[in-house]
Amino acid sequence: MLQVETRTTLGALQLDVALDVAPGRCLALAGPSGAGKTSVLRTVAGLLRPEHGRVVCDGETWLDTDRRIDVPAEERRAGYVFQAYALFPHLTARANVAYALDHLPRRDRGKHADALLERFGVAHLCDERPRTLSGGERQRVALARALARRPRVLLLDEPLSALDTRTRASAARELGTVIAEAGAPTLLVTHDFTEAALLGHEVGVIDGGRVVQRGTAAELAATPASAFVADFTGAVVLTGTARPGPDGTTLVDLDGGGTLTSVERAEGLVAVSVYPWEIALAPAGKPDPGSARNHLAVEVLAVTAIGNRVRVGLAAPQPLTAELTAASARALELAPGARVTATFKAAATRLLVR
Amino acid sequence: MLQVETRTTLGALQLDVALDVAPGRCLALAGPSGAGKTSVLRTVAGLLRPEHGRVVCDGETWLDTDRRIDVPAEERRAGYVFQAYALFPHLTARANVAYALDHLPRRDRGKHADALLERFGVAHLCDERPRTLSGGERQRVALARALARRPRVLLLDEPLSALDTRTRASAARELGTVIAEAGAPTLLVTHDFTEAALLGHEVGVIDGGRVVQRGTAAELAATPASAFVADFTGAVVLTGTARPGPDGTTLVDLDGGGTLTSVERAEGLVAVSVYPWEIALAPAGKPDPGSARNHLAVEVLAVTAIGNRVRVGLAAPQPLTAELTAASARALELAPGARVTATFKAAATRLLVR
Amino acid sequence: GEDRGQSATSTRQDAASTERPTLTVSAATSLKRAFETYGERFGQAKARFSFAGSDELAAQIRQGLTPDVFASANTTLPDELNKAGLVEQPRTFAGNRLVLAVPKDADTPIERLDDLAKPGTTIAIGAETVPVGAYTRKVLDRLPRAQRAAILKNVRSEEPDVGGVVGKLTQGAVDAGFVYTTDVAAAGAGLREIRLPDALQPDVAYGVAVVKGAKEPEAARAFVEGLIAGAGQTALRDAGFLPPPAGG
Amino acid sequence: MSAVATARTAARRTWFPAALTVALTVVLLFLLLPVVAIFADTGPGDLISSLGDPAAREALKLSALCSLTAIAIILVVGTPAAYLLATRRFTGRAAAITAIELPLVLPPAVAGIGLLASLGPNGILGGLAGDRLVLHTAGVVVALTFVAAPFHLRQAQAAFEALDPAWLDASRTLGASPARTFARIAIPAARGGLAAGLALAWGRALGEFGATLMFAGSFRGITQTAPLAIYERFGTEFDVALALGAVLVALSGALLLSVKLLGRAPG
Amino acid sequence: MSAVATARTAARRTWFPAALTVALTVVLLFLLLPVVAIFADTGPGDLISSLGDPAAREALKLSALCSLTAIAIILVVGTPAAYLLATRRFTGRAAAITAIELPLVLPPAVAGIGLLASLGPNGILGGLAGDRLVLHTAGVVVALTFVAAPFHLRQAQAAFEALDPAWLDASRTLGASPARTFARIAIPAARGGLAAGLALAWGRALGEFGATLMFAGSFRGITQTAPLAIYERFGTEFDVALALGAVLVALSGALLLSVKLLGRAPG
Numbered sequence A, B: 001m002l003q004v005e006t007r008t009t010l011g012a013l014q015l016d017v018a019l020d021v022a023p024g025r026c027l028a029l030a031g032p033s034g035a036g037k038t039s040v041l042r043t044v045a046g047l048l049r050p051e052h053g054r055v056v057c058d059g060e061t062w063l064d065t066d067r068r069i070d071v072p073a074e075e076r077r078a079g080y081v082f083q084a085y086a087l088f089p090h091l092t093a094r095a096n097v098a099y100a101l102d103h104l105p106r107r108d109r110g111k112h113a114d115a116l117l118e119r120f121g122v123a124h125l126c127d128e129r130p131r132t133l134s135g136g137e138r139q140r141v142a143l144a145r146a147l148a149r150r151p152r153v154l155l156l157d158e159p160l161s162a163l164d165t166r167t168r169a170s171a172a173r174e175l176g177t178v179i180a181e182a183g184a185p186t187l188l189v190t191h192d193f194t195e196a197a198l199l200g201h202e203v204g205v206i207d208g209g210r211v212v213q214r215g216t217a218a219e220l221a222a223t224p225a226s227a228f229v230a231d232f233t234g235a236v237v238l239t240g241t242a243r244p245g246p247d248g249t250t251l252v253d254l255d256g257g258g259t260l261t262s263v264e265r266a267e268g269l270v271a272v273s274v275y276p277w278e279i280a281l282a283p284a285g286k287p288d289p290g291s292a293r294n295h296l297a298v299e300v301l302a303v304t305a306i307g308n309r310v311r312v313g314l315a316a317p318q319p320l321t322a323e324l325t326a327a328s329a330r331a332l333e334l335a336p337g338a339r340v341t342a343t344f345k346a347a348a349t350r351l352l353v354r
Numbered sequence C: 001g002e003d004r005g006q007s008a009t010s011t012r013q014d015a016a017s018t019e020r021p022t023l024t025v026s027a028a029t030s031l032k033r034a035f036e037t038y039g040e041r042f043g044q045a046k047a048r049f050s051f052a053g054s055d056e057l058a059a060q061i062r063q064g065l066t067p068d069v070f071a072s073a074n075t076t077l078p079d080e081l082n083k084a085g086l087v088e089q090p091r092t093f094a095g096n097r098l099v100l101a102v103p104k105d106a107d108t109p110i111e112r113l114d115d116l117a118k119p120g121t122t123i124a125i126g127a128e129t130v131p132v133g134a135y136t137r138k139v140l141d142r143l144p145r146a147q148r149a150a151i152l153k154n155v156r157s158e159e160p161d162v163g164g165v166v167g168k169l170t171q172g173a174v175d176a177g178f179v180y181t182t183d184v185a186a187a188g189a190g191l192r193e194i195r196l197p198d199a200l201q202p203d204v205a206y207g208v209a210v211v212k213g214a215k216e217p218e219a220a221r222a223f224v225e226g227l228i229a230g231a232g233q234t235a236l237r238d239a240g241f242l243p244p245p246a247g248g
Numbered sequence D, E: 001m002s003a004v005a006t007a008r009t010a011a012r013r014t015w016f017p018a019a020l021t022v023a024l025t026v027v028l029l030f031l032l033l034p035v036v037a038i039f040a041d042t043g044p045g046d047l048i049s050s051l052g053d054p055a056a057r058e059a060l061k062l063s064a065l066c067s068l069t070a071i072a073i074i075l076v077v078g079t080p081a082a083y084l085l086a087t088r089r090f091t092g093r094a095a096a097i098t099a100i101e102l103p104l105v106l107p108p109a110v111a112g113i114g115l116l117a118s119l120g121p122n123g124i125l126g127g128l129a130g131d132r133l134v135l136h137t138a139g140v141v142v143a144l145t146f147v148a149a150p151f152h153l154r155q156a157q158a159a160f161e162a163l164d165p166a167w168l169d170a171s172r173t174l175g176a177s178p179a180r181t182f183a184r185i186a187i188p189a190a191r192g193g194l195a196a197g198l199a200l201a202w203g204r205a206l207g208e209f210g211a212t213l214m215f216a217g218s219f220r221g222i223t224q225t226a227p228l229a230i231y232e233r234f235g236t237e238f239d240v241a242l243a244l245g246a247v248l249v250a251l252s253g254a255l256l257l258s259v260k261l262l263g264r265a266p267g
């Protein structure tokens, strides 16, 4: 069990985070650049001392500013994988791992290090220096190094961002297993929601130094607490002004034109979020008869086929994206410039007061 | 019309690329780190002189190593947006843009620069220095600067990679419009396939200095020319050994166990690619009766709900990913550790000789 | 560099015909005050002085520099340069007295030469390659060998110029040092001089010569004459220099 | 943990930062003490009289004039040279850099001889310079340039190497010639480092002694810079000499600090 | 384009690279010529005889000994100090850096006086050092350390600042104390810069003259380093002096270059 509380000022940022992670669980901290993600990890590792804060790991107190406890980083046994891996440039892969093993007798270290590299399938690179390794190989060595001391807690800062898509997919799978096997509480930092969803049992969305929402990826996507979370989870967000509508519904006059109906209640400035796959398209003029209450005249900006699905960029006039099956896209003969009607249920919209 | 041919040695890399882009069209160069993407852009811009090469833009020859023509970079009028934007740190946003306008009389430059910044909605930041701008704002200033000289060709190097997801979505939409309006041939570099699909009319997958496949995003996803392209476009790739099977089919013995059937013909070492949404899951033991020929006993590693879809990470024992509707996932009560059967059609598999 | 010097000379003189010519003089540091006074009185030309260690100045001339006059704190350097054909026939123009200098407020009082032999006394002398050092050794050579040995044992530094010795004394780095009486006078309050027995006193002779290829030969010769008998000689006396030793 | 144990671990944790602090303190004391001592040794009276002495004032003026000229030359010629060293890779580059460092190891007097032997009347290029350098103010400038240049060159090279090459590329693609790129981007962006380099070079030039004496002589008002004036007075007016030294140090110290603050401020 | 036009544009395009090359060439010529001249002036005979002269050999030995000792001190005390300056931000840091640069601007002789006035018998700390420094070999070491330290300090600071702070953090999280981090990560990773700094400092120490003379005097075998021996011979054996200078330059040049190549090679 890892418990973290930190309240401190970092330059312009007010960091105020409190969270806990159970052993073997992975909490993904997702948020934009400058949100304070790395700062949280640094606090846990003992590299950043907050004005007020507590860090307790397996009942052992690492930091307690009130009780003047601050265990130095080197005694905290936190396995930290840095944003760009921070492998020591003057040491070989083996030496990089062995560096973490100085509690072992000198002669055992090499053997032990090789074993770890073996486990991550880079044993053959043990004599290479970081400079000559590819991004993926570096990540593996960094993981081996971070796990060398059997850490009590695992801290991963954007472990995939330095990788290209080719290696990212496989690396992500491996990382999943590592986290599961490590059995320690894991904090993972990313600014990509899908990555967070893929690797974290739970996702904490952090913005401006605060955790704005925490839950499973599905929960966040289903009920985002704010326009930011919605946009972050990939939903389309439209802005407008809400006023009461017929029989308990709410009408939203969109900035730039157009009106929507929502079943949720709100008034004043709001953000309307709706998921691309909730939006259907129909030829302009004749919306398909049905329960859907919202019909927007839109222009097609871009059509992108991805596998058997198609993402359609629309101007409504606010930008908006619909996702259809390749089949229906063909049926509609969608092409940039085409004018169509975007249709979605009032129930599919979520209203978030701005 | 932009025509590029370049054949040269860059350190360990053998760059050998020939491509052409029509005015108003955008070719996205996608590929792993170190593939040579940036080098192609640098060749067009005149920042890198290949051993052998030709660059022709609107019939005007910028480079022809055979005819000893090499127009210096400053006379090529290429609008280049650099990987990290490369805004001049000591100049304000306005001055950064005005720097590109020295063909205008001094007094007009400021006005002109402001107009450009206005167009990208960052006019209010004209007196800020890059240091104090956010990633998204920097990108806009960089675009304004690159377009200031009415470039004959647009070169965009990872224009979105420096942005966090929050800004990335909207930035992508804007960028699309910019490319459309610019009306010049555009080369866009990225190492993210979705980004390439979203922004490029066509995608050229480049690896090891060569364009391994070129076509629309859909074409690449449907008929990848190599395991690399397949993996790159998001397909699952399994490795194994192919041997002739009954009635013209091919049997593939997967490395690590398991056998697949494919309708395509191949022998020897092959890579099998199949898309996550082609893979259905059934409770272990009783595969659903049906045309599907491939049944693999697999273990669930991770279950990730994204919107109304669920990504399921599987060990087969080779890692593989299935994508289901949230509904069917609930029906199957999927959870890490559960043992199920992965099912997909022989026709859904593509064989690629390794 | 002679002919080049000559051509330069002619051009210089065209200029000189309009205004008062400038005479450049390289002189040993110890001559500073005397020469500056003389310079003001010297009518024929405007004198510019460069004061430095005699041997540095000699080195410059060896490298082809042509000041008009070279005044050295000894006679050997001018003679060597003359043999090398770089300067005209040298003349001795002044003498000086080598004295034993001690800091005024010294905790180990030294009253006479014998005190130098006391163990623990620290002494600074000139290196034997520089005039003051050579003279000092002359003095020591005239002492009984035991005493000479004892004194040499106490020598802690062989300075490459008189300024070095004076500096060590004024900073109390050493208890005593051999310098010229003129230096003690110049150093002012800080130092006290102890005269050496006349028997030991060496002939300290200053040599001067007109440099070959001088740009103002006649002014230079006039300057030298004035040194030997005239305003220069008086200025030297006022500064405490002696007349050139007989046969020096 | 027992009190003793805590104490021990505490000690184990704090000795290194303590050691660092001690090291820095020692260094600062050792380097500052002599400077302080000079000021301590010079009564304000001496300071006044040292500045009252016209020769001294002339010397300071000359020092300022010559060092500034030297710095100007170093700036104009040295900066492009450093830019070349920083931005292009060519064979013999390491050798060139070493060549730039050599003047640092020359004993000043030997440097002076070297200058005489190369630019003196009988020097290798004697004919070229004739006798317009030696024993003339120009000679002082040459000597100062020779000893001070390496400081600026090394610093400037480092500063230019620290620039993001993408800035220079960007400038090209925006229609700027290499020259414009150098003047409008490289120099302003490297401002801080260049300033520091010039400050060091200027300081060194102000303190230069041996080479100047050898090559240019010590003619009051013409080639006698402050350090020479100081040296000339060691034998005779020791206190004045010291006071002059103090003045010189004060000036250059102020110089260094101001330039550093100036270099830091966003231009 | 007309031939003329082409020619003109060609000129317009090539003048700047040309200018850069010219600048560098001028710089190299100017800085190398005096060094070359010294060698030209010294016949091989002189070189031999200069090394034959036992006093000269003693002087070179002493120079080697003292400069190496000084360098060792600078390395041991200066490197941690530079590390502190590079890795911690504290008030008065800019002032501290300036203080480190001050000795560079002191005329050597004045520096010597400063040392006398602080560590000499009548100096501020006179009692402390007693007379174990002045006129003793130890004094030479002190003088060399004083003039050479700034070179290493500045370079080392720059080198440490160039390190990726993440390496130091990583080392901590891997169980290494700050001390171990400094010894096992910071120093080896900054190897190149440190080597360069030491090389410069060593070179400067080898050439040091004025401060040594003032503070330690010049006594054969005890305080007479090579530059002093050279200076002493100007008057009488000028050629030998010059030859000695040449030897000194050759040694230090070789030193600088070798260290640079060594620093570059992956350790």
Ligand SMILES: Nc1ncnc2c1ncn2[C@@H]1O[C@H](COP(=O)(O)OP(=O)(O)OP(=O)(O)O)[C@@H](O)[C@H]1O
Residues within 6 Å of the ligand: A010, A011, A012, A013, A031, A032, A033, A034, A035, A036, A037, A038, A039, A040, A048, A191
């Ligand atoms: N030690 C510090 N002192 C002052 N400001 C700091 C410090 N550490 C971080 N900051 C500031 O705190 C803010 C958050 O930094 P942090 O690195 O935690 O953000 P992040 O979420 O990791 O961003 P990114 O995704 O770009 O890594 C930034 O604005 C940074 O400048």
Ligand SMILES: Nc1ncnc2c1ncn2[C@@H]1O[C@H](COP(=O)(O)OP(=O)(O)OP(=O)(O)O)[C@@H](O)[C@H]1O
Residues within 6 Å of the ligand: B010, B011, B012, B013, B031, B032, B033, B034, B035, B036, B037, B038, B039, B040, B191
């Ligand atoms: N001027 C050059 N000299 C030598 N090698 C070079 C040069 N420019 C690039 N390279 C090498 O060519 C390879 C391709 O570089 P390039 O920057 O084009 O790759 P990239 O596809 O842009 O990679 P990334 O996605 O990381 O930017 C790299 O290995 C790089 O080291």
Ligand SMILES: [Mg+2]
Residues within 6 Å of the ligand: A037, A038, A039, A083, A157
């Ligand atoms: Mg971060």
Ligand SMILES: [Mg+2]
Residues within 6 Å of the ligand: B037, B038, B039, B083, B157
């Ligand atoms: Mg690139």
